[in-house]
């Protein structure tokens with residue numbers, strides 16, 4: 001009994017259709033033996049592509065966290081003291 005790498009590739013291909021292209025640069029991964037995974041379901045053709053995506057995600061999460069926090073504070077202020085807005089601020 002010997003292992004044919006082609007069989008493995010075919011099986012992977014059949015079960016995971018979304019693994020066909022690099023999530024970042026859309027390069028076909030079918031002939032790529034090194035597929036870099038990120039967050040379980042994002043395939044990348046190279047470590048560079050994956051790293052780019054990680055950085056983009058981190059930047060977006062950072063921004064979301066910041067805007068989310070600002071929004072929370074704004075809402076709390078609105079709820080707590082709407083009457084404390086100085087008249088000249090209008």
Ligand SMILES: [Zn+2]
Pocket residue numbers: 022023024025026027044045046049
């Ligand atoms: Zn790529």
